[in-house]
Amino acid sequence: xxxxxxxxxxPQTLDEVYGQEHILGKGAVLRRLIDSGNIPNMVFYGPSxxxxxxxxxxxxKQTNRTxxxxxxxxxxxxDIKQIVAELDTFLAPNGVxxxxxxxxxxxxxxxxxxxxxxENGKIxxxxxxTENPYFYVFNAILSRSTVFEFKQISASAALQAVRRAVAYxxxxxxxxxxxxxxxxxxxxxxxxxxxxxxxNAVEVLxxxxxxxxxxxxxxLADAKVVTQKSALRADRDGDNHYDLLSALQKSIxxxxxxxxxxxxxxxxxxxxxxxxxxxxxVIAAEDVxxxxxxxxxxxxxxxxxxxxxxxxxxxxxxxxxxxxMATSPKSNSAYMALAAATEDVQKGKGGDFPRHxxxxxxxxxxxxxxxxxxxxxxxxxxxxxxxxxxxxxAGTVYYExxxxxxxxxxxxxxxxxxxx
Numbered sequence: 001x002x003x004x005x006x007x008x009x010x011p012q013t014l015d016e017v018y019g020q021e022h023i024l025g026k027g028a029v030l031r032r033l034i035d036s037g038n039i040p041n042m043v044f045y046g047p048s049x050x051x052x053x054x055x056x057x058x059x060x061k062q063t064n065r066t067x068x069x070x071x072x073x074x075x076x077x078x079d080i081k082q083i084v085a086e087l088d089t090f091l092a093p094n095g096v097x098x099x100x101x102x103x104x105x106x107x108x109x110x111x112x113x114x115x116x117x118x119e120n121g122k123i124x125x126x127x128x129x130t131e132n133p134y135f136y137v138f139n140a141i142l143s144r145s146t147v148f149e150f151k152q153i154s155a156s157a158a159l160q161a162v163r164r165a166v167a168y169x170x171x172x173x174x175x176x177x178x179x180x181x182x183x184x185x186x187x188x189x190x191x192x193x194x195x196x197x198x199x200n201a202v203e204v205l206x207x208x209x210x211x212x213x214x215x216x217x218x219x220l221a222d223a224k225v226v227t228q229k230s231a232l233r234a235d236r237d238g239d240n241h242y243d244l245l246s247a248l249q250k251s252i253x254x255x256x257x258x259x260x261x262x263x264x265x266x267x268x269x270x271x272x273x274x275x276x277x278x279x280x281x282v283i284a285a286e287d288v289x290x291x292x293x294x295x296x297x298x299x300x301x302x303x304x305x306x307x308x309x310x311x312x313x314x315x316x317x318x319x320x321x322x323x324x325m326a327t328s329p330k331s332n333s334a335y336m337a338l339a340a341a342t343e344d345v346q347k348g349k350g351g352d353f354p355r356h357x358x359x360x361x362x363x364x365x366x367x368x369x370x371x372x373x374x375x376x377x378x379x380x381x382x383x384x385x386x387x388x389x390x391x392x393x394a395g396t397v398y399y400e401x402x403x404x405x406x407x408x409x410x411x412x413x414x415x416x417x418x419x420x
Contacts, residue, residue: 005203006196009165010054012061017051018195019157023148024055030148037063039097041118043137044128046150049194052128056099065097065124072105080113083123096123103127104136111138118144152193155392159188161195165202166218175211179218186220189392190227201226241272245279248322251388253287254376255414257326257399259388264322268315277303280321291331291382299325323399327410330382381417 011017014024014031023030033039039059044052060067068083083096103111117123118141125145129136133147153161162184170177191198204226209216244267251259267276284299302321306314374384387394401411 004200005165005169006199009161009168009199010057011051012058014055014058017054017058018161019153019193020051020055020150022151030055034059034062039063039065039124039126041125041141041145042127043103043133043142043145043147044126044150045133045147046130047152047193048130049191049196050150050153051195052150053099053101056097056126056128059126060097060099063097067097067099069099070101072100072102072110075100075106077110077113080110084117098123098125100125100127102129103141104129104131104133108138111141115140115144153191153195154193155185155189158191158193158195158198159185162188162198162202165199169202169206173206173216175206175209175214175216177206177216177218180220183218183220183223186223187227190224197227241275244272245275247388248276249279249283249287250373252283252322252326253330254386254388255326255330255383256388257323258397260322260326261319261398262389262393262396264319268311268318273306273311273314273318276318277306280318280325283325284321286335287330287332288325288328289331289334291329295325295328326399327401327407327414329413330376332377332382336377383414383417385418 014034017024022028025031044055046052056069057067059065070079070083083098086096098114100106100114114123114125118125125141127133127137127141127145133142137145166177166179166184169175187198187201191201201223205218205222206216208222208226209218244263248260248263248267251263264276267273280299281296281303284295288295299321302317305317309317374386376382376384378384389396401407
């Protein structure tokens with residue numbers, strides 16, 4: 001029976017798990033919990049292929065608990081009842097460890113059916129989700145669980161897994177593999193932090209390769225074909241979609257044209273042109289605002305042009321708009337004025353309308369809730385030094401100021417501020 005390489009090489013100990021040192025490294029909280037054998041109810045949150053299922057298997061093995069696995073996309077309340085029926089029997093004398101994958105697919109009633117049994121300890125729940133659990137898991141479950149975030153695997157950690165997979169496949173096939181320069185590194189960096197995808201790519205290279213005697217060449221060209229765009233994580237309404245839009249806006253607000261170009265490219269590559277257009281128009285009014293009020297009709301025209309052109313030519317006016325806004329001076333004075341007025345309106349202040357102003361109205365909205373980063377508008381010149389590009393691309397320069405009056409003026413403006 002066929003077994004995928006990713007399953008064959010699934011780690012059997014915590015030391016073999018790649019890239020989660022923040023929770024599984026020596027002395028980390030989750031590592032200490034597992035070593036103690038006192039396993040609480042937990043929610044594992046993070047992208048696919050980062051080790052959530054693997055860690056659940058290791059926990060069951062180390063604690064000698066009966067492990068049941070359910071996938072919430074296909075399971076039902078009847079499946080839970082069947083597990084409950086086996087409690088206190090010889091099949092589960094010490095209770096069970098239930099691994100519930102994709103818990104966000106369970107409705108409230110289904111999630112509530114677990115409560116009694118996770119409270120009395122007969123079922124220890126390890127739920128996993130690729131979506132933000134604070135949005136998709138009901139509070140009754142969250143209040144009884146500890147959330148651990150599994151982070152996207154770095155390219156360097158993925159490379160270790162790729163090399164291990166190549167060594168295993170060499171032994172399995174009795175072939176001596178020689179990788180072209182950059183081939184294995186390309187797989188590691190293009191798997192999008194998903195170890196499973198990286199190992200699948202290695203397996204495909206061996207399966208599709210044409211050996212010469214007992215030698216096999218793993219070419220860079222083949223590596224590019226089998227990985228394709230797997231590094232691009234995106235969805236239409238999940239966390240990653242809004243993370244990309246947020247990263248684009250914060251990079252432009254933070255006056256980093258290189259990061260702005262990077263995140264715009266990622267949005268366009270996964271077919272999110274409409275979302276990119278809407279967010280660019282918001283940025284023009286919210287973050288550049290009255291410091292360069294002409295930016296609003298300029299960005300509107302760029303978006304209109306993009307929608308008329310369609311892809312791939314639409315990329316050109318959109319990147320013009322993104323770079324122009326990233327290199328423009330910033331002001332949120334109108335935005336903050338509206339926020340202050342909104343606060344008074346919500347408190348009921350204002351009284352009756354002046355007679356000569358009746359039949360007029362103003363739209364209002366509340367400020368976006370920002371977390372975990374330095375807000376440039378709170379600092380002198382509306383700029384603060386902080387990193388916007390991912391760690392692996394830190395320092396990368398995509399945009400060079402052109403030799404024209406407007407761009408050179410912007411360059412002098414930001415050089416004076418950033419080099420102060």
